[in-house]
Amino acid sequence: MKIIQIETHDVRFPTSRELDGSDAMNPDPDYSAAYVILHADNGLAGHGFTFTIGRGNEICRAAIDALAPFVLDRPVDDLGEFARRLTHDSQIRWLGPEKGVVHLAAAALINAAWDLAAKAAGKPVWQLLTDLSPQQVVDLVDWRYLSDALTPAEAVDLLEAARPGRAERIAQLTEHGYPAYTTSPGWLGYSDEKLVRLAGEAVSAGYQLIKLKVGDNLEDDLRRMRLARQAVGDDIRIAVDANQRWDVGQAVRWMTALAPFNPWWIEEPTSPDDVLGHAAIRRQLQPAGIRVATGEHVQNRIIFKQLLQADAVDVVQIDACRVAGVSENVAILLLAAKFGRPVCPHAGGVGLCELVQHLAAFDFVSVSGSMEDRSIEYVDHLHEHFVDPVVIRAGAYQLPTAPGFSAALRPETLQRFAYPDGPVWAAA
Amino acid sequence: MKIIQIETHDVRFPTSRELDGSDAMNPDPDYSAAYVILHADNGLAGHGFTFTIGRGNEICRAAIDALAPFVLDRPVDDLGEFARRLTHDSQIRWLGPEKGVVHLAAAALINAAWDLAAKAAGKPVWQLLTDLSPQQVVDLVDWRYLSDALTPAEAVDLLEAARPGRAERIAQLTEHGYPAYTTSPGWLGYSDEKLVRLAGEAVSAGYQLIKLKVGDNLEDDLRRMRLARQAVGDDIRIAVDANQRWDVGQAVRWMTALAPFNPWWIEEPTSPDDVLGHAAIRRQLQPAGIRVATGEHVQNRIIFKQLLQADAVDVVQIDACRVAGVSENVAILLLAAKFGRPVCPHAGGVGLCELVQHLAAFDFVSVSGSMEDRSIEYVDHLHEHFVDPVVIRAGAYQLPTAPGFSAALRPETLQRFAYPDGPVWAAA
Numbered sequence: 001m002k003i004i005q006i007e008t009h010d011v012r013f014p015t016s017r018e019l020d021g022s023d024a025m026n027p028d029p030d031y032s033a034a035y036v037i038l039h040a041d042n043g044l045a046g047h048g049f050t051f052t053i054g055r056g057n058e059i060c061r062a063a064i065d066a067l068a069p070f071v072l073d074r075p076v077d078d079l080g081e082f083a084r085r086l087t088h089d090s091q092i093r094w095l096g097p098e099k100g101v102v103h104l105a106a107a108a109l110i111n112a113a114w115d116l117a118a119k120a121a122g123k124p125v126w127q128l129l130t131d132l133s134p135q136q137v138v139d140l141v142d143w144r145y146l147s148d149a150l151t152p153a154e155a156v157d158l159l160e161a162a163r164p165g166r167a168e169r170i171a172q173l174t175e176h177g178y179p180a181y182t183t184s185p186g187w188l189g190y191s192d193e194k195l196v197r198l199a200g201e202a203v204s205a206g207y208q209l210i211k212l213k214v215g216d217n218l219e220d221d222l223r224r225m226r227l228a229r230q231a232v233g234d235d236i237r238i239a240v241d242a243n244q245r246w247d248v249g250q251a252v253r254w255m256t257a258l259a260p261f262n263p264w265w266i267e268e269p270t271s272p273d274d275v276l277g278h279a280a281i282r283r284q285l286q287p288a289g290i291r292v293a294t295g296e297h298v299q300n301r302i303i304f305k306q307l308l309q310a311d312a313v314d315v316v317q318i319d320a321c322r323v324a325g326v327s328e329n330v331a332i333l334l335l336a337a338k339f340g341r342p343v344c345p346h347a348g349g350v351g352l353c354e355l356v357q358h359l360a361a362f363d364f365v366s367v368s369g370s371m372e373d374r375s376i377e378y379v380d381h382l383h384e385h386f387v388d389p390v391v392i393r394a395g396a397y398q399l400p401t402a403p404g405f406s407a408a409l410r411p412e413t414l415q416r417f418a419y420p421d422g423p424v425w426a427a428a
Numbered sequence: 429m430k431i432i433q434i435e436t437h438d439v440r441f442p443t444s445r446e447l448d449g450s451d452a453m454n455p456d457p458d459y460s461a462a463y464v465i466l467h468a469d470n471g472l473a474g475h476g477f478t479f480t481i482g483r484g485n486e487i488c489r490a491a492i493d494a495l496a497p498f499v500l501d502r503p504v505d506d507l508g509e510f511a512r513r514l515t516h517d518s519q520i521r522w523l524g525p526e527k528g529v530v531h532l533a534a535a536a537l538i539n540a541a542w543d544l545a546a547k548a549a550g551k552p553v554w555q556l557l558t559d560l561s562p563q564q565v566v567d568l569v570d571w572r573y574l575s576d577a578l579t580p581a582e583a584v585d586l587l588e589a590a591r592p593g594r595a596e597r598i599a600q601l602t603e604h605g606y607p608a609y610t611t612s613p614g615w616l617g618y619s620d621e622k623l624v625r626l627a628g629e630a631v632s633a634g635y636q637l638i639k640l641k642v643g644d645n646l647e648d649d650l651r652r653m654r655l656a657r658q659a660v661g662d663d664i665r666i667a668v669d670a671n672q673r674w675d676v677g678q679a680v681r682w683m684t685a686l687a688p689f690n691p692w693w694i695e696e697p698t699s700p701d702d703v704l705g706h707a708a709i710r711r712q713l714q715p716a717g718i719r720v721a722t723g724e725h726v727q728n729r730i731i732f733k734q735l736l737q738a739d740a741v742d743v744v745q746i747d748a749c750r751v752a753g754v755s756e757n758v759a760i761l762l763l764a765a766k767f768g769r770p771v772c773p774h775a776g777g778v779g780l781c782e783l784v785q786h787l788a789a790f791d792f793v794s795v796s797g798s799m800e801d802r803s804i805e806y807v808d809h810l811h812e813h814f815v816d817p818v819v820i821r822a823g824a825y826q827l828p829t830a831p832g833f834s835a836a837l838r839p840e841t842l843q844r845f846a847y848p849d850g851p852v853w854a855a856a
Contacts, residue, residue, distance in 0.1 A: 056494050145698060306705075
């Protein structure tokens with residue numbers, strides 16, 4: 001199977017008009033996708049994208065175009081090699097390395113290749129992954145810079161040890177799905193009334209964990225946290241998310257103030273680059289029983305490795321499009337398993353829920369073998385634009401069955417929300 | 429003073445044809461600049477650029493264009509605010525944050541604003557900086573994420589403490605310049621004969637430190653290191669540079685093998701993202717007396733902060749265009765001074781020598797007050813394309829005197845080397 005044509009799109013949704021997705025660092029996001037379709041010589045098409053929040057989406061599209069020569073007229077049979085080909089070109093690597101725009105672009109292309117390969121195999125991506133042997137999984141990974149924490153041989157052992165019970169775990173996923181938590185009540189731009197109403201609805205819908213955005217104003221956060229706790233009761237977990245707003249000392253002080261409301265974790269308390277900062281925050285918040293989570297902006301496996309080595313996080317939040325797609329996320333799942341930390345994928349945005357459900361299912365079936373303290377973020381925005389949207393039932397993601405990565409946007413969406421010339425934007 | 433027009437260029441030099449600049453990770457760079465000219469309402473023009481090694485230079489130019497609305501029709505009087513305006517837009521920040529392509533683009537614009545401001549003041553940039561009060565210097569910095577290592581008040585104290593002797597240090601720079609070291613002999617693509625000849629010439633020209641690229645093949649490195657040591661004798665320092673080629677264990681083994689030739693430092697032994705990896709390498713190489721250096725690919729002040737907190741580096745290598753220009757480099761110089769580590773700027777590429785000489789002079793005059801174990805990298809490529817090129821005499825950078833940042837390429841260079849339509853490329 002060979003790529004014969006590459007098609008890119010700049011797709012943007014005007015979400016800032018409703019303050020959906022607003023938080024302490026991102027007051028007015030327009031959820032967007034730098035979107036790519038890989039057309040293969042057998043008539044199949046693989047869809048992939050990276051998620052942005054508006055301005056600069058065109059830069060990511062330009063970066064996908066810059067990587068196109070490494071894909072066009074080339075095979076997609078070895079997906080590990082495919083990913084390394086996109087991240088190892090020395091000239092383009094200079095612009096990262098393995099971070100920022102060029103890495104987001106690589107993610108879009110790598111995920112598109114997985115969509116294509118899964119369609120060719122007639123399987124959803126989670127199953128394409130769970131059907132691989134331990135050695136085949138290990139061969140997907142770019143092992144450079146990892147050997148001080150995890151070697152390929154250790155990873156094979158870890159995957160071998162997880163093999164017993166796979167059929168039962170697949171059966172469990174098929175019957176009950178994978179637990180979700182919801183951020184929908186907690187956007188910073190929402191009124192108290194909307195927060196309370198959505199929090200109550202979340203509990204009724206079966207969620208065991210909800211998440212609130214914090215970090216803009218402490219008085220507001222104390223009030224919103226109290227309202228949310230009253231709305232959901234003591235048995236439902238409430239995570240909070242500061243979206244990188246604080247310095248180390250400020251994070252500790254702010255979260256100590258919120259501690260009486262029993263937050264389940266503090267997410268992104270400071271810069272995603274600050275491994276030692278997260279470690280210091282975690283150490284100081286441990287007496288209050290507050291856990292530390294991060295990952296949606298963690299640039300690559302090397303920072304994740306250090307977050308684990310430094311005991312800096314309780315929860316590993318993979319993102320489907322921030323790192324180099326499926327291949328690098330496999331590395332991060334292996335690292336998390338080695339260090340015994342639960343993975344709770346970041347989702348929301350455009351299509352992140354659709355993608356990460358496959359990775360979480362693979363983690364449960366083939367890597368960690370556990371669902372304890374694990375759940376996938378769920379936000380109920382924009383799913384109607386996808387051909388194969390996620391299905392949530394009783395607070396759980398239902399296992400996808402269609403071949404591919406659930407990544408395809410509807411053709412009419414690609415046309416209507418095209419930026420800047422689609423009808424939604426041309427009218428504005 | 430207000431910006432009324434922004435002009436961008438994609439300039440590339442076909443350096444791969446001669447293997448200038450070849451190393452273990454970058455076998456065939458085409459040294460390039462994503463170049464910007466800010467035209468002000470008073471008729472002055474500020475020039476800035478970011479350095480890349482070829483493919484993807486157009487992505488950086490697209491990112492500069494995406495940032496243009498934050499500059500056009502806006503003042504450039506408060507350079508601290510100018511820089512924060514470019515790195516804090518929430519939508520574009522999502523593409524980093526503060527790293528990779530969007531940060532490289534911010535660097536080009538921020539450095540162009542400094543060139544403009546210095547021209548308006550009739551001073552070279554180093555003097556614009558050394559004429560600021562401690563509080564004015566501190567106001568240039570984006571302090572977010574730094575307070576666990578350095579506070580603004582501590583930085584003011586540090587700058588106050590460095591004030592005595594400033595006039596003498598300026599006189600010293602004026603008379604003797606700032607020490608340089610040279611990488612010109614050591615490119616990996618050069619023959620042994622060329623290496624030995626250029627190493628000898630470097631010593632004759634007055635250099636006290638030369639640098640060799642290593643990391644591709646240990647046998648070759650042992651031979652080249654022996655030849656270089658024979659050529660320069662025992663009193664000249666030889667640094668080596670692996671350009672991120674190794675994992676932690678491999679770095680320790682390789683450098684232990686090279687230890688008999690007394691390398692002065694090992695530069696970029698592993699990923700620039702790997703703070704803990706650098707710390708482990710440094711700890712293990714200390715018994716052999718080998719120091720660890722990094723910085724040219726360190727994405728921002730947050731990683732530099734951690735490299736210092738974790739005792740991971742002996743030498744801090746700032747880069748003029750990788751982080752957010754002058755403003756973020758001021759933060760890094762302050763951090764290095766706080767932790768007592770020498771700064772040896774990365775240079776070479778396109779115009780990096782021209783820019784960093786100003787920052788090193790500012791460090792000596794106003795921040796560290798020291799030249800001990802400090803020198804600026806020098807590579808003798810492409811200076812003929814600059815309007816105000818560096819002047820090296822007796823192995824030292826001579827203090828620039830022309831107003832501005834020495835950043836302007838000659839107009840005929842912008843035309844000849846324009847990619848892909850300039851005559852140099854159209855002919856290829």
